[in-house]
Amino acid sequence: MTPVPRSDSFSWAYRAWFRIRLVLLHVMGPATLDPAHDPRARLKRDYARRRALDEQRRREAFIRKSWGD
Structure with a gap:
């Protein structure tokens, strides 16, 4: 795993x-x-991006583990 x-x-x-x-x-x-300049909106966007990356990494790790690769 990277x-x-x-x-x-x-x-x-x-x-x-x-x-x-x-x-x-x-x-x-x-x-x-406005959403392009609001620091709270930027913080929430970054949180959502990181959460999606984490979910993707966990899904890939689960698939690798279940398939034995």
């Missing part, structure tokens, strides 16, 4: 830090901006 780049990990530490940053942006961040 190692996960640090910039794409979906570890518990990333998920906890995501929630902390989201709350901080909600409390102290800028007013709602």
Whole structure:
């Protein structure tokens, strides 16, 4: 299995830090901006991207394990 780049990990530490940053942006961040410039929207897009990559990696690992490759 190829190692996960640090910039794409979906570890518990990333998920906890995501929630902390989201709350901080909600409390102290800028007013709602258009989606292209809103830091909360950008943070949520990155979270969704990493979650999809993690699901894909887990699915591929399961298939390799079940087929014995």
